[in-house]
Amino acid sequence: MRWKHWMYLSIISKEQISPTGWQLKGTYTTLLSLLTKFRIPFLSGLGTLPLTCIILNLSGNKLTGKLPGETSILSGLIALDLSRNDLSGEIPKNIGKMIYLESLDLSENLFSGGIPMSLSNLTLLKHLNLSFNFLSGRIPSSAILQSFSADPYTGKHGLDTSWK
Numbered sequence: 001m002r003w004k005h006w007m008y009l010s011i012i013s014k015e016q017i018s019p020t021g022w023q024l025k026g027t028y029t030t031l032l033s034l035l036t037k038f039r040i041p042f043l044s045g046l047g048t049l050p051l052t053c054i055i056l057n058l059s060g061n062k063l064t065g066k067l068p069g070e071t072s073i074l075s076g077l078i079a080l081d082l083s084r085n086d087l088s089g090e091i092p093k094n095i096g097k098m099i100y101l102e103s104l105d106l107s108e109n110l111f112s113g114g115i116p117m118s119l120s121n122l123t124l125l126k127h128l129n130l131s132f133n134f135l136s137g138r139i140p141s142s143a144i145l146q147s148f149s150a151d152p153y154t155g156k157h158g159l160d161t162s163w164k
Helices: 028-034 093-097 116-122
Strands: 008-010 055-057 064-066 079-082 086-089 103-105 110-113 128-131 134-138 158-160
Touching: 055 064
Parallel strands: 008 055, 055 079, 064 086, 079 103, 086 110, 103 128, 110 134, 134 158
Antiparallel strands: none
């Protein structure tokens, strides 16, 4: 099989992800071992993400740990969905370098801290969901981040949505 021109990878399941090394277990192990051009720093040993991949959906996979600060390998994505996992720590500032993102869903995780100002760089963003995390502080003053209703910011946190 050749994966040179694939554009979409969706792994939506209740399969177990082990916290050490983020190794996938279960039915998707075979699929991912075939994807020799797929690599994300927090999914070790899977190759390199082809430039043609524009949508990455890893929602509901029980992923744990922190997102790495390095996101350059994901810079061509237009949609990233890491919702319904157990990801923790702060949302990396470098996520703002993913300038082609139109959809970002990090909801229903354990993210904490503030929303990085760098998200203001995502000028093409049409869908944002950061709800049900442990985020706090003020939402950065930017037209793009304040153009959304308060819904993407609802949930388990102390975010200041007074601008709405």
